Structure formats: C-alpha cells, structure tokens
Amino acid sequence: MYLKIDERIFRELFHTYYDRLYTGFYKKTGSYEQAQDLTQQTFIKFWRYRDSYNPELSVEIQLFRKGKLVFIDWLRKESKERQMIDSLQQQEKIPVEELSADLKDSLNQAIDQLSPMRKEVFNLAYIEGYSHKEIAEKLNVSVRTVETHVYKSVQQLRKILALIFIMLHL
Known part of the structure; x- marks a missing residue:
C-alpha cells in the first residue's frame, strides 16, 4: 500500500x-x-x-x-567535475606556436563552434594565459563559472577535434 x-x-x-x-x-x-x-x-x-x-x-x-x-x-x-578541472589545470599547456598548421586550422574551426562565452573563456585561459581568477574578475563572474566553462569547452573541443581528426585521416 x-x-x-x-x-x-x-x-x-x-x-x-x-x-x-x-x-x-x-x-x-x-x-x-x-x-x-x-x-x-x-x-x-x-x-x-x-x-x-x-x-x-x-x-x-x-x-x-x-x-x-x-x-x-x-x-x-x-x-567528478572538480577532479576533471583540477586535472585540466595540471596539464601542461602547449604553446599555439608549436602546433602544426593543419592542427591550428582544426583547432580554430573547433573553437569557432563554441558558444561566445565559452570561446572567450577558452581564449583567455589557453591562448592568452590568464588564470581562472583573472578571467573571473575580467568577465565579472565567479571562478567556479570560469572553471565550468573551461571544463565544458575542453570537453566540447575534444569531441569536435576527434571528429575532425577522423575525417582528415579517412
């Protein structure tokens, strides 16, 4: 009952x-x-x-x-999200200048598919080298919001780049 x-x-x-x-x-x-x-x-x-x-x-x-x-x-x-974010932060950042031309083009295509906010956060973090705290202050959002955008951007880019990589190597 x-x-x-x-x-x-x-x-x-x-x-x-x-x-x-x-x-x-x-x-x-x-x-x-x-x-x-x-x-x-x-x-x-x-x-x-x-x-x-x-x-x-x-x-x-x-x-x-x-x-x-x-x-x-x-x-x-x-x-789980916090662990992934911490892991991403600890990974060594590869300077964009060291990437091959094809990979740069693929990366730029993938970045262009991000939402405007994620694109801006990603560029500030990985291209311009800002810390999450600096990005939060610059965009007037919380550090947690920045971490979430970085995490989701990288996740989305991995999927997009995996598809691009597969298509390039067929």
Missing part, C-alpha cells in the same frame, strides 16, 4: 517545505542559485515518485530524504 499524493497535497507540501529545503541547501552550498536548483530537483523527484511513498512514514521525512539523495547526487557530480 502506498501513500497517494495528488496535486493539491503536493502544492501544500511545496508551500510548507520549500523555504526549509532551500535554506538547508543554501547552508550546504553557499550558492543561492545552486540551492534553488537543488530544491527544485527535490520537488521534481518527489513528484515523479509520488505513488511509491510509504504511508507509515511522514511525508516530511520522505521529502527530506529525497532532498538528501538529491544533495548526495549533486556532491558526486560536483566532485
């Missing part, structure tokens, strides 16, 4: 517990945006699995358990 949560009950739960969940996530992350995202994810997942809750446990306990699981998932993802 499962607890049945309809839209009316869910709305009440949302209004009753949103602030508590949000405050808890904010205290743990230190970020308004991240706290908001985690709170929304918690309610989305709670709604998605609304037909599988135990009627013997309070709805509050089950909602906060879902929030805990959402937070643990976020920490795991955050940890």
Whole structure:
C-alpha cells in the first residue's frame, strides 16, 4: 500500500517545505542559485515518485530524504567535475606556436563552434594565459563559472577535434 499524493497535497507540501529545503541547501552550498536548483530537483523527484511513498512514514521525512539523495547526487557530480578541472589545470599547456598548421586550422574551426562565452573563456585561459581568477574578475563572474566553462569547452573541443581528426585521416 502506498501513500497517494495528488496535486493539491503536493502544492501544500511545496508551500510548507520549500523555504526549509532551500535554506538547508543554501547552508550546504553557499550558492543561492545552486540551492534553488537543488530544491527544485527535490520537488521534481518527489513528484515523479509520488505513488511509491510509504504511508507509515511522514511525508516530511520522505521529502527530506529525497532532498538528501538529491544533495548526495549533486556532491558526486560536483566532485567528478572538480577532479576533471583540477586535472585540466595540471596539464601542461602547449604553446599555439608549436602546433602544426593543419592542427591550428582544426583547432580554430573547433573553437569557432563554441558558444561566445565559452570561446572567450577558452581564449583567455589557453591562448592568452590568464588564470581562472583573472578571467573571473575580467568577465565579472565567479571562478567556479570560469572553471565550468573551461571544463565544458575542453570537453566540447575534444569531441569536435576527434571528429575532425577522423575525417582528415579517412
């Protein structure tokens, strides 16, 4: 037997517990945006699995358990991204001047496919040699935002360059 949560009950739960969940996530992350995202994810997942809750446990306990699981998932993802970013930062940067002409052309083509923000962050970090902190100050964004753009840019460039490399060598 499962607890049945309809839209009316869910709305009440949302209004009753949103602030508590949000405050808890904010205290743990230190970020308004991240706290908001985690709170929304918690309610989305709670709604998605609304037909599988135990009627013997309070709805509050089950909602906060879902929030805990959402937070643990976020920490795991955050940890993986942080490790990748740290690994990228430790890799030796190869000066653009040392690249072959074909590779330079391929790299420029790939860079042109990045979004404007990622392209700017990538150029500042890898072409002009700015630190993440300097880029953050220059663009008026957080260091974490810069790290994310660098990570995602490199990820996207790897995919694009892999395709270009395959096409060149067919």
